[in-house]
Amino acid sequence: MESVQQYKVEREPQETLAMDPKKFILWLFLVSIIMLFASQTSAYLVRRAEGNWLEFEMPKIFWYSTAVLLVSSAAMQWAYFSAKKDLFKQLKIAISITFALGLVFLWMQFEGWKQLVAMNVYFVGNPSGSFFYVFTGLHGFHIISGLIVLLFSLTAAFNLRVHGKNLRRIQICATYWHFLDILWLYLFVFLLTFN
Amino acid sequence: MSAIEGLETAHHHDTEHEHHHEAQNFWQKYIFCEDHKVIAKQYLITGIMWAVIGISMSIVFRIQLGLPDSNLSWLKPVLGGWISDAGKLDPNFYLALVTMHGTIMVFFVLTAGLSGTFSNFLIPLQIGARDMASGFMNMLSYWFFFLASVIMFASLFLQTGPAAGGWVIYPPLSALPQAHPGSGMGMTLWLASMALFIVSQLLGGINYITTVINLRTRGMSFDRLPLTIWSFLITAVLGLISFPVLLSSVLLLIFDRHFGTSFYLSDIYINGEALPNVGGSPILFQHLFWFLGHPEVYIVLLPGLGITSEVIATNSRKPIFGYRAMIASMLGIAFLAFIVWAHHMFVTGMNPFLGSVFMFLTLIIAVPSAVKGFNYITTLWKGNIVFTPGMLFSIGLVSLFVSGGLTGIILGNSALDIQLHDTYFVVAHFHLVMGAASAFGLFAGVYHWFPKMFGRMMNTTLGQIHFWLTFIGIYLVFIPMHYVGIAGFPRRYYQFTSYDFTHKFMDMNMFISIAAILSFLAQFIFLWNFFYSIFKGRRAPQNPWRSNTLEWTAPVNPGHGNWVGEIPAVYRWSYDYSKPGAKEDFIPQNIPYSQTLESNFPHENELIANEKAIESQNYNDQFNAH
Numbered sequence: 081m082e083s084v085q086q087y088k089v090e091r092e093p094q095e096t097l098a099m100d101p102k103k104f105i106l107w108l109f110l111v112s113i114i115m116l117f118a119s120q121t122s123a124y125l126v127r128r129a130e131g132n133w134l135e136f137e138m139p140k141i142f143w144y145s146t147a148v149l150l151v152s153s154a155a156m157q158w159a160y161f162s163a164k165k166d167l168f169k170q171l172k173i174a175i176s177i178t179f180a181l182g183l184v185f186l187w188m189q190f191e192g193w194k195q196l197v198a199m200n201v202y203f204v205g206n207p208s209g210s211f212f213y214v215f216t217g218l219h220g221f222h223i224i225s226g227l228i229v230l231l232f233s234l235t236a237a238f239n240l241r242v243h244g245k246n247l248r249r250i251q252i253c254a255t256y257w258h259f260l261d262i263l264w265l266y267l268f269v270f271l272l273t274f275n
Numbered sequence: 276m277s278a279i280e281g282l283e284t285a286h287h288h289d290t291e292h293e294h295h296h297e298a299q300n301f302w303q304k305y306i307f308c309e310d311h312k313v314i315a316k317q318y319l320i321t322g323i324m325w326a327v328i329g330i331s332m333s334i335v336f337r338i339q340l341g342l343p344d345s346n347l348s349w350l351k352p353v354l355g356g357w358i359s360d361a362g363k364l365d366p367n368f369y370l371a372l373v374t375m376h377g378t379i380m381v382f383f384v385l386t387a388g389l390s391g392t393f394s395n396f397l398i399p400l401q402i403g404a405r406d407m408a409s410g411f412m413n414m415l416s417y418w419f420f421f422l423a424s425v426i427m428f429a430s431l432f433l434q435t436g437p438a439a440g441g442w443v444i445y446p447p448l449s450a451l452p453q454a455h456p457g458s459g460m461g462m463t464l465w466l467a468s469m470a471l472f473i474v475s476q477l478l479g480g481i482n483y484i485t486t487v488i489n490l491r492t493r494g495m496s497f498d499r500l501p502l503t504i505w506s507f508l509i510t511a512v513l514g515l516i517s518f519p520v521l522l523s524s525v526l527l528l529i530f531d532r533h534f535g536t537s538f539y540l541s542d543i544y545i546n547g548e549a550l551p552n553v554g555g556s557p558i559l560f561q562h563l564f565w566f567l568g569h570p571e572v573y574i575v576l577l578p579g580l581g582i583t584s585e586v587i588a589t590n591s592r593k594p595i596f597g598y599r600a601m602i603a604s605m606l607g608i609a610f611l612a613f614i615v616w617a618h619h620m621f622v623t624g625m626n627p628f629l630g631s632v633f634m635f636l637t638l639i640i641a642v643p644s645a646v647k648g649f650n651y652i653t654t655l656w657k658g659n660i661v662f663t664p665g666m667l668f669s670i671g672l673v674s675l676f677v678s679g680g681l682t683g684i685i686l687g688n689s690a691l692d693i694q695l696h697d698t699y700f701v702v703a704h705f706h707l708v709m710g711a712a713s714a715f716g717l718f719a720g721v722y723h724w725f726p727k728m729f730g731r732m733m734n735t736t737l738g739q740i741h742f743w744l745t746f747i748g749i750y751l752v753f754i755p756m757h758y759v760g761i762a763g764f765p766r767r768y769y770q771f772t773s774y775d776f777t778h779k780f781m782d783m784n785m786f787i788s789i790a791a792i793l794s795f796l797a798q799f800i801f802l803w804n805f806f807y808s809i810f811k812g813r814r815a816p817q818n819p820w821r822s823n824t825l826e827w828t829a830p831v832n833p834g835h836g837n838w839v840g841e842i843p844a845v846y847r848w849s850y851d852y853s854k855p856g857a858k859e860d861f862i863p864q865n866i867p868y869s870q871t872l873e874s875n876f877p878h879e880n881e882l883i884a885n886e887k888a889i890e891s892q893n894y895n896d897q898f899n900a901h
Contacts, residue, residue: 101408101489101895108481108515115519119566123523123559127538132554204535206554211538214530 106252110259113222117263120218121270124211128274134206135275139195145188146268152181153261160254163237166244175230175237175250178257182227189220208275215267219260226260229253307418309410310835314417315396316728319721321424322388323805328428329379332372334795339364341788343770357436366769370439371457373767375431377442378465382472383427385575385713387420390514393578393720394483394507396728400826401501403492403843405836405897408485412478419475423468430464438465441767443564446539446557450531453545463532466525473518473525480511480518487511490897492825494845494889499864501824501849502595505602506581509609510574516613517570524563531555558623565616572709573612577605579716580647580676583669585849586723587651589822590666591658592860594850597650604643604650611640621692630689637687641680648677659853659860663820664738665723671746672715678750679708682757697767700760703753711749718745721805726819730832731812734804741800748794755783823849823863836898844889846882 127133159174193213196202201209233253236242242250308314335354338345346362347354357368395413399406407413430437439457440449444465452459487508491500527538531552539560540552588595595601617625617633651673660666682704685691695701718741725733762780764771771777771784818827825845829837843865851862857874868875869883 099489101485104485104489105409105412105481108484109477112477112481112515112519115516116523119520119523119563123527123538123563126562127556127559130556205537207536207538210530210536214527218526 100248102248103252103255106255110256113259113263117215117218117267120211120215121267124215124270125274127207127211132206134201134208136196136199136201136209138271138275139192139199141188141192141195142268145185145192146264148181148188149185149261149264152178152185153258155181156254156257159237160247160250163242163247163250164244168237168240168243171237171242175234179227179230179234182223182230182257186220186223186227189216192216212271215271219264219267222260222263226257229256307414309406309414311395311399311407311410311413312728312833312837314413315392317417318387318391318395318420319728321421322384322392322717323802325379325383325388325424327802329376329384330795330798332376332379334792335364336369336372336376337788337791339369339770341785341791343772367439367456368436369769370441370455370767371436371461374439374441374444374457375427375437378427378438380710381442381571381575382469383424385710385717386476386571387472389713389717389720390507390510390574390578391417391420391479392717393503393582393724394479394511396724397503397826398483398486398507399490400727400829400833400837401504401824401849402487402490402495403825403838403845404486404490404895405838405842407482408490409482412482416475416478416482419471419478423471423475426464426468426471430461430468433460433464435459435461437461443561443568444528445564446528446531446560447543450528450539451543451545451550452532466529466532469525470522470529473522476514476518480514483507483511484515490895492842492845493892493894495864498599499845499848502584502598502601503578503581503824506577506584506605509605510577510581513570513574513577513609513612517567517574520563521567524560524567527563528560558620561620561623562616565619566613568619569616570609570612572705573608575709575713576676576716577608579672579713579719580605582716582720582723583651583672585824586665586669586719587654587673588850588852589723589820590661590663590669591655592661592852593654593658594852595650596653596656597646598848598850600646601650604646607643608640611636611643615640618687618689618692621689622696627689634687634689638684640687641684644676644680648673648680661820662739663722664733664735664742665719665820667739667742667746668715668719668722671742672712672719674746675707675712675715675749679704679706679712683708695760697765698760699756699764699766702766703756703760706756707749707753711753715745718742718801723820724826725805725808725812726815726831727826727829727833729809729812730815731808732815732819733808733812737800737804741797741804744797744800745794748790748797751790752787752794755787759783759787818863821859821861823851823861825864828863828865842894842896844892846886846889847879 155174155177159171159178162168162171162174193216196209196212201212203210203213230253233242233250236249305313308317335347335350338347347358347364348362351358354364354368357365359365395407398404427437435456437457438444438449438461439455440462444462448454449458449462452462487500487504527536530536531538531540535551537552537555539557540550540555541557543550543552584595584601615633615637617629618637621630621633655670682700686695686701686704722733722738725731759780762776764777764780771781815831817831820827825843828843830839845864846867847862847864849864851857853860854862854871854874857871862871862874867883867886868879869886872880875883
């Protein structure tokens with residue numbers, strides 16, 4: 081009996097896939113960002129293999145900024161869970177922390193640049209330094225775009241428009257923010273490994 | 276609390292929904308329009324304007340090459356100071372013309388004009404969707420393209436001329452303003468324009484992929500998609516993966532030019548003075564550029580191949596031969612497109628072993644390409660062929676694809692490439708297989724879907740005349756060009772009169788130029804036919820080609836949302852032509868098997884049981900959004 085049932089289920093026509101188009105668009109957008117950074121890092125490797133490469137130690141502050149971004153990502157997840165359970169107070173706190181830590185991260189990256197300059201590693205000069213600035217700069221640019229997305233969710237959260245029945249906005253925001261976090265981890269480890 | 280809010284948001288959506296049907300003002304309807312059909316037409320008209328500019332440029336430099344003694348003073352009203360008092364074309368401007376011709380034709384005409392037009396127009400209509408996944412992004416995509424167009428067009432009027440380093444803009448030529456007048460402001464505008472163009476392509480491509488995957492109507496499974504949609508989907512995926520890489524290379528070039536970094540520059544001496552740039556690698560740029568550049572060839576060609584599949588099947592009144600093989604070969608071509616880029620760089624001092632690897636991968640592309648070629652020919656075999664202009668151009672595409680592809684096998688050899696690199700042999704090869712073939716795809720698409728776009732028919736006789744003149748003209752231009760290339764004529768040279776070895780081929784160059792001018796003139800037949808028919812053409816019936824795909828079930832002039840009432844469901848693939856036993860020689864996709872008992876195969880009779888299930892399926896109808 082059971083096997084007959086299963087057979088019948090298999091014969092039913094496939095439903096056309098119907099994800100939420102807005103979320104799907106986000107994932108494709110992430111693919112294009114991945115390709116952007118994949119090409120940058122492979123250009124780095126190709127260029128590095130040719131020699132004449134300035135080696136320098138990454139300033140310590142980038143370790144701390146990495147930690148800050150990780151915490152902000154965790155706060156983002158906390159905000160999402162709170163929104164799911166309609167815990168508005170916690171949602172507001174969590175999303176504000178995420179936003180603030182995002183700003184702190186940007187400031188720390190900028191401080192890191194200053195320390196690089198103090199180490200005589202400039203944007204103009206040996207490509208190894210230039211690449212460092214390009215990676216951090218491009219990522220910082222994306223963090224700014226992430227902060228703008230976050231700002232929309234933030235205002236929505238404070239106007240009580242993010243809740244268990246209206247999660248799309250904060251889901252998109254969370255996915256993007258986690259992605260930027262993972263992207264930075266990749267760049268950080270990459271720059272540590274191939275300095 | 277939250278329940279009430281949920282209600283409120285639902286209400287909010289309702290008002291938005293009603294907003295769709297309000298009368299739109301002129302700006303919403305024709306300028307910043309979010310309807311995919313209008314955006315498609317915007318792309319098409321912009322593409323046609325660019326094509327006129329791009330091809331006219333080629334005619335100017337063909338005159339210079341083929342008739343070097345001619346007096347070009349008659350062009351002074353257009354080109355002004357670029358024509359000397361003696362009636363000679365400025366050599367620097369010649370280089371700019373070649374560069375701009377390449378850029379315009381590859382990116383603005385055959386990428387934006389072809390893919391932008393037909394992906395936008397056909398994807399929602401053929402998969403049964405009201406519109407694109409995001410009309411707003413789609414609108415942005417066009418206006419980014421428009422902005423890129425304006426900047427590129429403006430660069431034509433610079434006193435120092437537009438970019439002139441070749442459409443591939445290799446550094447150091449493109450990176451150093453001292454290198455050439457066109458490497459100054461012209462190059463800056465080129466880079467700005469291309470950055471915007473990439474943004475436009477990404478916005479468009481992301482939309483195409485999302486729409487195809489998520490907005491198909493009930494029953495439109497992947498194995499029932501028309502091949503046009505498959506080709507647009509694969510094209511968009513190629514663009515999504517490769518355009519960010521071009522953005523990367525352009526970005527680093529901008530840093531080199533404007534901030535003094537040395538990504539691509541090293542050890543350069545100008546007038547005995549060393550430049551401060553050390554440690555860069557110009558070869559790095561070539562790697563990045565061709566990682567886009569090679570997939571770009573297929574971004575240009577695949578939509579043409581998809582359009583051809585559809586037009587050939589319809590007008591042969593036969594199912595497409597090897598539907599699954601067609602999809603598999605497109606996927607194969609798309610995959611291989613990403614791992615062959617270095618065949619453009621055989622002579623950069625690459626390790627010969629690496630060259631052999633890339634040669635091997637390159638030659639494999641012949642396999643899926645041949646599958647496609649054979650499938651087209653076997654679809655035509657014993658068909659009841661209707662020679663509409665769209666059909667003629669599709670058959671023409673197959674011919675060009677085969678004859679241009681053959682020389683690809685020669686060029687793909689890393690040893691032969693040493694002789695043929697950067698000669699007219701290369702020029703002839705890619706003009707046949709990529710330029711002319713894709714342009715034929717564009718023409719086929721315009722002739723075939725003109726009735727759906729404008730509700731009127733184009734003149735068939737003029738279309739056929741246009742085809743024959745263009746088809747013969749193309750071969751008269753590019754077959755002799757192969758010989759000129761084998762004889763050793765390098766690309767991008769201003770004139771060949773000063774070398775002994777080129778003397779005896781001067782008459783051949785003249786022949787090519789005259790053929791080019793004649794085929795250029797033939798395009799005005801198309802232009803007249805196109806614009807006249809928009810306003811005065813014969814009114815189109817709903818399904819003029821007796822075709823199966825969903826767009827022909829929509830009204831002759833589809834309004835916003837494409838279908839009045841429910842979107843039709845789909846029960847069969849789109850190639851049921853001349854089915855034995857059927858009353859008509861075509862059965863549209865929305866006809867259920869229960870209505871065609873006389874022509875069903877046994878396994879199709881079994882599918883009748885599924886029809887109720889298909890009708891009750893969920894799907895994304897943007898007019899009944901949650």
